[in-house]
Amino acid sequence: MNTPIQFQRDWHDEFLKRIEDDGPWANWELYNLALEAESHTCSPDFLGLQSPNHLPHMTFLPHQLNVAKTVIEEMNGKAILADEVGLGKTIEAGLILKEYMIRGLAKKVLILVPASLVIQWEQELNQKFFIPAVAQRKSYVWEQCEVVVSSIDTAKRSPHRDIVLNQDYDIVVIDEAHKLKNKRTKNYEFVQLLKKKFCLLLTATPVQNRVEEIFNLVTLLKPGHLGNQENFDKDFRNDRHSLKNEEKLKQLVNKVMVRNRREETGLKWPKRIVKTIPIQLSESERNLYDSISELKSEPYFQRSKFAVLTLLREVCSSREAAFITLRNMLQKLENSPYAQQLIASQMKKVELVTQNSKAMKALELIQSIDSKVIIFTEYRATQLYLQWFLQQNGISSVPFRGGFKRSKKDWMTHLFKNHAQVLIATEAGGEGINLQFCQNIINYDLPWNPMRIEQRIGRVHRIGQQGDVYIYNFATENTIEEHILNLLYNKINLFESVIGELDEILTKFEMKNIENYISDILASSESEGEIRLKMDNLASLINLEGGIQRKGWEEHAAARDSSLS
Amino acid sequence: MQQHEIHRFLERYFIANECEMVEKNFSYMKVQLTIELDKVLMNRPFYWHYQEKTGAPPNPMALTLVTGQQHPPDGKGEFIHFGSPRLHQIFSSAKKLASFIRMYESVPRQGAHHIPLSPWLCLNVKVSYRCDRKKDMILSYGLHLINGEIQSQFHDRLKTLLLTKRIPDFCYTLSPLIKPVSGIKRIENVITEYIEQDDHSWAADARLRWKEDEDLLESFYEGESDKPESYHVEKEALKTQYDPAVSVEIINGGLFYLQ
Numbered sequence: 001m002n003t004p005i006q007f008q009r010d011w012h013d014e015f016l017k018r019i020e021d022d023g024p025w026a027n028w029e030l031y032n033l034a035l036e037a038e039s040h041t042c043s044p045d046f047l048g049l050q051s052p053n054h055l056p057h058m059t060f061l062p063h064q065l066n067v068a069k070t071v072i073e074e075m076n077g078k079a080i081l082a083d084e085v086g087l088g089k090t091i092e093a094g095l096i097l098k099e100y101m102i103r104g105l106a107k108k109v110l111i112l113v114p115a116s117l118v119i120q121w122e123q124e125l126n127q128k129f130f131i132p133a134v135a136q137r138k139s140y141v142w143e144q145c146e147v148v149v150s151s152i153d154t155a156k157r158s159p160h161r162d163i164v165l166n167q168d169y170d171i172v173v174i175d176e177a178h179k180l181k182n183k184r185t186k187n188y189e190f191v192q193l194l195k196k197k198f199c200l201l202l203t204a205t206p207v208q209n210r211v212e213e214i215f216n217l218v219t220l221l222k223p224g225h226l227g228n229q230e231n232f233d234k235d236f237r238n239d240r241h242s243l244k245n246e247e248k249l250k251q252l253v254n255k256v257m258v259r260n261r262r263e264e265t266g267l268k269w270p271k272r273i274v275k276t277i278p279i280q281l282s283e284s285e286r287n288l289y290d291s292i293s294e295l296k297s298e299p300y301f302q303r304s305k306f307a308v309l310t311l312l313r314e315v316c317s318s319r320e321a322a323f324i325t326l327r328n329m330l331q332k333l334e335n336s337p338y339a340q341q342l343i344a345s346q347m348k349k350v351e352l353v354t355q356n357s358k359a360m361k362a363l364e365l366i367q368s369i370d371s372k373v374i375i376f377t378e379y380r381a382t383q384l385y386l387q388w389f390l391q392q393n394g395i396s397s398v399p400f401r402g403g404f405k406r407s408k409k410d411w412m413t414h415l416f417k418n419h420a421q422v423l424i425a426t427e428a429g430g431e432g433i434n435l436q437f438c439q440n441i442i443n444y445d446l447p448w449n450p451m452r453i454e455q456r457i458g459r460v461h462r463i464g465q466q467g468d469v470y471i472y473n474f475a476t477e478n479t480i481e482e483h484i485l486n487l488l489y490n491k492i493n494l495f496e497s498v499i500g501e502l503d504e505i506l507t508k509f510e511m512k513n514i515e516n517y518i519s520d521i522l523a524s525s526e527s528e529g530e531i532r533l534k535m536d537n538l539a540s541l542i543n544l545e546g547g548i549q550r551k552g553w554e555e556h557a558a559a560r561d562s563s564l565s
Numbered sequence: 566m567q568q569h570e571i572h573r574f575l576e577r578y579f580i581a582n583e584c585e586m587v588e589k590n591f592s593y594m595k596v597q598l599t600i601e602l603d604k605v606l607m608n609r610p611f612y613w614h615y616q617e618k619t620g621a622p623p624n625p626m627a628l629t630l631v632t633g634q635q636h637p638p639d640g641k642g643e644f645i646h647f648g649s650p651r652l653h654q655i656f657s658s659a660k661k662l663a664s665f666i667r668m669y670e671s672v673p674r675q676g677a678h679h680i681p682l683s684p685w686l687c688l689n690v691k692v693s694y695r696c697d698r699k700k701d702m703i704l705s706y707g708l709h710l711i712n713g714e715i716q717s718q719f720h721d722r723l724k725t726l727l728l729t730k731r732i733p734d735f736c737y738t739l740s741p742l743i744k745p746v747s748g749i750k751r752i753e754n755v756i757t758e759y760i761e762q763d764d765h766s767w768a769a770d771a772r773l774r775w776k777e778d779e780d781l782l783e784s785f786y787e788g789e790s791d792k793p794e795s796y797h798v799e800k801e802a803l804k805t806q807y808d809p810a811v812s813v814e815i816i817n818g819g820l821f822y823l824q
Contacts, residue, residue, distance in 0.1 A: 003694075003768045003809050005760055007753055011664065011815040012746070018665045019745060019820070026663035028728055029581035031817055033574065034663040035689055035703070035720065037656035038816050040566050040647075042691060042701035046767060053566075054648030076697050076774055076806070103699040130650055168805070192795045197697075197806040223799055224781030231784075 043103050047073055051098040058128060060095065063265045064088050067258050068095040077198035078221050080177070080257040085204045086462050087260050087267075090121070093173050093200050094129040100198065101131065106170035107146050109133075110194070113175035115151035119406050121175070122149045136160075142167060156190040169196045177201035180220060181213035191220055211237050214253060221256055270461060271468040276485065279361050279476045284353045288322070289315050289479060291349055296523075300339050305523035309480070311346075314379060316476045317445045318386075319353040321379035326350065358474055359389050362442060365472060366395060366422060372438040374423045376456050378445050383424050386444070396420040402427030425456075436465040442472045446484050449515040453488065480522055487518070487535045514538075566647045572632040575645065578655060582662070592633030593642055598625045605658045666819030668728040674735050682732070682822035684710040684741040686748040687719050689816045692760060696771030696809040703816070704759065706752045710741035715755055723821060738822045745820075753813075760811055768809035775807035 018025070026034075043050055049068055052060060063083075071079040071092075077100070081089045100106035111133065113121050118135050125133035125147070134141055136150035142163045152174070155164050172194050174180065180188050180201070199221055218226050226232050226249075238244045262269065281289060292315055295301045295308050307329065314321035326347050333339045366373050375397075377383055383399055390397050398415045400423055416423040417437055438460055447453060461469045475485040521534040566574075572591070579586065579596045588595040598606065603625035604613055616623055629642035630651070636642055645652050672680050687707045694700045707719030716722065732738065743751070782803065786796045 002761075003765055003811050005757055005811040005813060008812065008814045011818070012749055015665055015749075015818070016745060023667070025667045025730070025819065026665060026817070027581055027730070028666070028668060029577060030659055030663040031666045031819075032724070033578055033581060034659040034817050036574065037659050038689075038691060039703055041653070041656060042703060043699055044701065046694075046698040046700045056646050056648065072698070076778075104693070105695065105697070105699050130648055132650075189795075193798055195798055195802055197802055219785070222778065222781065223795075224783070224785030228785045228787065 041102075049095070049099055050102045051095050054098065054102060055129065058091075060091065061088065061265070061267065063260045064092050064095060067092045067260070068099060070258055071096050071200070072099060075256055075258075077171070078256060079199075080201045080203065080217060080221060082203050082257050082259040084260065084262050086458065087262065087265060089202045089204070090124060090175075091128075093175075093202060094125060094131070096200060097125070097131060097171060097173065098129050100171060106198065108167060108169050109147040109171045109173070110155075110164070110167070110169045110196075111147070111149040111173045111175070112152040112155060112191075113149060115153065117175060118149050118151055125149070139163065152187055152190070156186060161190070165190075165193055165195070167195065169194060171198040171200070172196040173200045173202070175202045177217065178203040178213075181216050183216045183219070188216065188220065218253060218256055225256060226252060270465040272457070272461060272471060273468055274471045274473065276473050276475060277361060277365070279358050279474055281476055281479070282353075282355055282357050284349075284355075285315070285319075285357060288319070288346070288349045288353055289476075292322075292346055295342065295346075298342065300336070300342070306519055309519055309523055312480050313445065314381075316358075316479050316481045317377060317379050318356055318359070318382040319350050320381040320385045323347065323350045324381050356385070356389070358444065358476065359386060361474065362386070362444065363390065363393055363395070365442065366390070369440055369470075371440065372416070372421060372423075373440040373442060374425060374435060374438055374460065375442045375444050376425050378426065378447055380426055382444065383426050386424050390422060390424075395422060397422035397424050399423075400425035400427075434462065435459045436462055439465070439467045440470045440472070442474065444474050446473065446475075446481065446488065447515075448484060448518045450488055483522065483531055483535055484518070487539055568632050568646065571645055571647065571652065575630055575632070575655070578659060587627060588637065590635070592635035593629060593631040593637050595627060595629045595637060595642075597627045600625050605662070606654060660816065664815075664817045666817065668723075668730065668819070668821050669732045669736065669738075670821075670823045671727040671729045671733050672736055672824050674733075678735070680736045680824065682736050682738050682824055684738060685719075685821045685823055686710055686743075686745060686752070686818070687723065687821055688749065688752050688818040689720055690756065691814045691816055692756070693812045693814070694767055694809070695812065696768065697774065697806050698767070698771075700767070704756065706755060707821070708743070708748050708752055710743045710745075710748055711739060713743060713751070715751065726823065728821070732822070736822075756813055760813075771807050771809045775803060778803050778807070 049065065049072075051068070052058075052065065064087075067081065067083070071077060071081070077096070081092055083089050083092070097106065097109060101109075109131075111121055111125075122133050122135045125131040131147055132145075133147040133149050134145040136142065136148050136154060139160060141148055142160065150160075154160060172191070174191065180191060182188060201217065201221060203217075215226055215229070215232055227235060236245050236249045289312065292308065292311050295311075296305060301308055307325075311322055311325055314325055326343055330340060330343045330347070333343065362375065375386060377386065380401070383401075387397050387399060396419065398412050398420045400409070400412050400416075404412065412423070413435065416435070423435070423438070436459075441457060441460055443453070443456070447456075457469070457471060473485055475481045517538060518535075521531060521538065525531040525534060572594075576586075576589070576594065579594070579602075582599065582602050584599055584602060585597040586594060587597050600623050603609075606628070607626055615621075629637055631637070631642040631644045632646075643649070643651055670682060672682070685707045687705065689703065689705045692702050692704060705718055705720035707716045707722070708714070709716075741748075779800070782796070782799055786792050789796075
C-alpha cells in the first residue's frame with residue numbers, strides 16, 4: 001500500500017517572484033545556518049527521546065524516562081500514568097508532551113486538572129519544560145492558545161463546552177483521573193466526547209478493587225480494550241466486588257497503564273524517625289480540660305457533642321484557640337441564659353490558665369534542634385500565639401496558611417529557607433510546596449484525618465530530601481489527643497508508612513471520612529474503656545482489610561530495619 | 566547540540582545579520598541588534614509602529630546571551646541552551662531570513678578568457694514520515710538547468726566551493742534551458758522516487774496498530790445499530806493518530822551558477 005506524499009508548495013511562488021524581481025537574496029552564511037538549525041531540530045529516528053536534550057537543566061530519574069519511552073513507543077501515546085505519589089507523574093506527563101511537541105506531533109494540547117492545580121501546572125510546564133501553557137481565564141483562550149490548562153468543571157460548562165468539544169486536540173492530559181471512574185457522570189461523558197489523538201490519564205490510585213472503575217477508566221482511554229460491558233462482566237467479574245481471571249485482566253490493564261512503586265525505582269528514601277513527645281498539662285490547663293469534658297454530660301450539650309469535642313482538641317492546643325470558640329458559642333446562645341452561664345464559667349477558667357505547656361515544650365525542642373523546623377497546628381489562634389511566643393524567646397518564624405495565594409506561599413517558603421528558623425503552618429500548604437530543605441516536623445496537634453498527616457510529612461519527606469526526617473508528635477497525656485496518637489501511630493503505623501499506601505487503603509475501603517468515624521467514637525462513647533475498644537476495632541479494621549498493603553508495610557519496615565543495621 | 570556549538574552558531578548568526586558585537590568572550594556575547602533583527606527577535610511591534618509614526622530616532626535593543634559558566638560583569642543576560650525558546654526563535658528566524666538564494670562560483674581569472682558559469686537549481690528539503698510517531702530526514706538535490714543532470718547531497722558539494730553574491734569579473738552565465746518551475750517539478754519527481762524506494766514497514770506497522778485499535782472500537786460498539794457520537798469521535802481520532810503520511814517541505818533553495 002502506497003503512503004501518500006504531500007509536497008508543501010508555498011515556497012515555489014515566492015521563489016519565482018524573487019527571480020522576476022532579481023532578489024532580494026539571502027546571504028550564504030545565514031542560508032547555511034538555516035540548514036544547520038533544521039538538522040539540529042529534526043528527529044532522525046522514530047524511536048528514542050529527544051526531549052531530554054532540550055531540557056538540560058532538568059535531571060530526570062530513570063523511571064521517569066522509562067515511562068515516557070514506554071508510553072510513546074509501546075502504548076502509542078494513550079496511557080494511564082499511575083506511579084505512586086511523589087515519583088513525578090507531572091514530570092512524566094511533561095516529558096511526553098514535550099517529546100510530541102518537539103517532533104511536531106502535537107500542537108493543540110488540553111490539560112484538565114483540579115481547579116487548585118491550574119496555576120501550578122501552568123507554571124511547571126512553562127518553567128521546567130518551556131511549554132507555553134496558558135491557564136484558561138478568558139473564553140477566547142480555547143481557540144487561540146495552543147496549550148491550555150483548565151479545570152474540568154470550567155471546561156464542561158456552557159459556553160465553554162461547545163467550544164472545547166469543537167477543537168481537535170492532539171493531546172489531552174487529565175490529572176486526578178480517578179475522579180472519572182463513574183461513566184454516568186457529566187465529566188466522564190465530556191471527556192469521552194473530546195477529540196483527542198493522544199491521551200494521558202494521571203492517577204495515584206488506580207482503584208483495582210472496584211471492577212467497574214478500572215473498566216470505565218480504561219474504556220475512556222481505549223474503548224474496547226477490556227471488551228464491552230457485557231463481555232467484560234462475563235470474562236472477569238465474579239460478583240460486585242470480586243474478580244476472576246485476574247491475571248489476564250492485569251495483563252490487559254498493564255498494556256495501557258504504567259505504575260512505578262517506590263521500592264522498584266530503587267530511589268533512596270530518607271528515613272522517618274518518629275518521636276512521641278508526651279506533655280503534661282499544668283494544673284490550670286488540666287482544670288480547664290476536665291471542666292470542658294464535663295460539658296459532655298450536661299443535658300444542654302447532648303446534641304452538640306461534636307462542638308465539645310472540638311473545644312477539647314482546642315484546649316490541648318492553646319487557650320487562645322479554645323477562647324475564640326467559646327466566645328463564638330456564647331454569641332450563638334443568646335436565648336439560653338443557662339448555657340451562656342456554663343460557657344462563661346469556662347471562659348473564666350481559660351483566663352486562669354497561666355502557661356502553655358505545649359508551647360514551652362516546643363520552644364525547648366526547637367532550641368535543642370538548632371536547624372529548620374516546621375510546626376503544624378490545626379488552629380489559627382494557636383499559630384498566632386506561637387509566633388508571638390517564639391518571638392518573645394528570640395526565635396524568628398514565618399506563618400503559612402492554605403488560603404495564601406500561590407505567590408505568597410512561594411514568598412513565605414523563601415523567607416523560611418533564607419531568614420527564619422521556624423515555619424508555623426495551619427495546613428500542609430497544598431501540592432507543590434516543597435520544603436525538603438527542612439528535616440524536622442513538629443505535629444503540635446494532630447489532625448484526625450490521616451491523609452492530612454501524610455500531606456504534612458510529604459512536604460518534607462520526598463525525593464530530594466538529603467537527610468533523615470524527624471517527626472515529633474506532641475500528645476498531651478490523658479486527653480483525647482492520646483487516643484488519636486494511639487490509633488494513628490501505635491495501631492496503624494501511620495507515620496512510618498510511606499506516602500501513597502494509606503491513600504490506597506483508605507480509598508479502597510471508602511474510609512475517606514475516617515475523621516467522622518473517629519469523632520463519632522469519641523463523642524458517643526460512655527467511658528474511656530469504650531473509646532479504647534472502639535479505636536482498637538477501627539485500627540484492626542484498617543490493618544486487616546489493608547491485607548496486601550499491610551504486607552507491603554511490613555516489607556518496607558523490614559527494609560528499613562536492614563538499612564539501619 | 567553542545568553549548569560551544571550553540572555559542573558558535575549564535576556568533577555566526579549575528580555576524581551574518583550584520584549586528585555589532587559589543588562585548589564577547591567564550592562564554593557570553595553582547596550584541597547590538599540592527600533595526601531589522603530587533604523587529605524579528607524582540608517582539609515589540611507597538612514600539613516600531615510608534616517609532617515609524619512619530620519619526621523618533623530608532624533605538625534597537627542590545628541582547629546579551631550567555632552560553633557558558635561565566636556571566637558578563639553586570640550579571641545580566643539570557644542563558645541559552647538547546648531547549649531555550651530564544652534559540653528556537655533564532656532557528657526559525659534563520660529559516661525565514663534565508664529561504665531564497667542566488668550565488669556565483671568565485672572563479673580565479675584565467676588569462677583573458679571569459680569563463681561560462683552553468684545554472685543549477687538547488688533544493689534542500691525536509692522529508693517527514695509521520696503516523697503516531699515521526700522521523701525526519703534532510704535531502705539536498707541540485708539540477709543542472711541546461712543538461713538536466715541531477716546530483717544528490719548537492720549542498721555538501723556547494724560547501725566545498727567559494728561562492729560570491731556578485732558575478733565575478735570575466736565570468737558570464739549560460740542561459741537555462743529548463744525553467745525553474747519545471748526544474749522544481751523534476752526534483753520533486755526524484756524525491757518521490759527516493760521515498761518510494763525507501764523502507765515503508767513503519768507505515769505498514771502503523772496501519773496494523775490502527776486496525777487493532779479500530780477493531781477494539783468496533784467490538785465495543787458491536788450490535789448498536791445507531792452508533793453514538795463518542796464512537797464517531799473516537800474513530801476519527803484513530804485516523805488522525807495513525808494514518809501514515811509523508812510530507813516534503815522545502816527548507817531553502819535557490820540558483821547557483823557554477824563552473
